[in-house]
Amino acid sequence: MTTTKTVVTLKVNGVERTAEVEPRLLLVHFLRDVLGLTGTHVGCDTSQCGACTVLLDGRGVKSCTVLAVQADGHEVTTVEGLARDGELHPIQEGFWEKHGLQCGFCTPGAMMTAVELLRQNPNPTDEEIREGLEGVICRCTGYENIVRAVKYAAERMRG
Ligand code: FES
Numbered sequence: 001m002t003t004t005k006t007v008v009t010l011k012v013n014g015v016e017r018t019a020e021v022e023p024r025l026l027l028v029h030f031l032r033d034v035l036g037l038t039g040t041h042v043g044c045d046t047s048q049c050g051a052c053t054v055l056l057d058g059r060g061v062k063s064c065t066v067l068a069v070q071a072d073g074h075e076v077t078t079v080e081g082l083a084r085d086g087e088l089h090p091i092q093e094g095f096w097e098k099h100g101l102q103c104g105f106c107t108p109g110a111m112m113t114a115v116e117l118l119r120q121n122p123n124p125t126d127e128e129i130r131e132g133l134e135g136v137i138c139r140c141t142g143y144e145n146i147v148r149a150v151k152y153a154a155e156r157m158r159g
């Protein structure tokens with residue numbers, strides 16, 4: 001059986017990218033396998049781990065739950081798009097300064113989730129950070145330092 005491919009055009013990290021994809025291709029596989037943006041991780045096959053989180057039109061989504069064709073015409077930001085002009089994003093600085101990672105597998109998804117959280121709530125309490133990061137599973141259980149990293153970023157972003 002042959003599958004008809006569809007052309008999609010997305011703005012990814014500010015750059016327009018066009019490709020022919022199968023209608024069933026997930027956004028996470030489009031990012032990783034078609035565009036080579038392997039910073040977005042796949043940690044489960046049950047939509048639970050959050051390692052695949054990216055921003056779709058500025059909102060955090062698990063990219064394993066979105067088809068590439070659904071993102072056609074939209075804007076995606078991945079972890080590769082956080083740093084600007086060689087300057088780390090405050091959330092990246094936070095993870096660096098507060099040792100917010102161990103093996104690093106959950107880190108891209110945790111950072112993208114945190115960016116979304118801080119967009120909605122620039123001054124979160126520890127409790128609110130924990131709630132906001134509920135969808136991110138860290139197998140190294142480094143949650144304490146992830147909370148500290150997000151707090152650090154929140155302070156930096158509020159100036
Ligand atoms: S890979 Fe998407 S939630 Fe786990």
Ligand code: FES
Pocket residue numbers: 100101102103104105106107137138139140141142
């Ligand atoms: S740092 Fe290892 S899974 Fe989170």
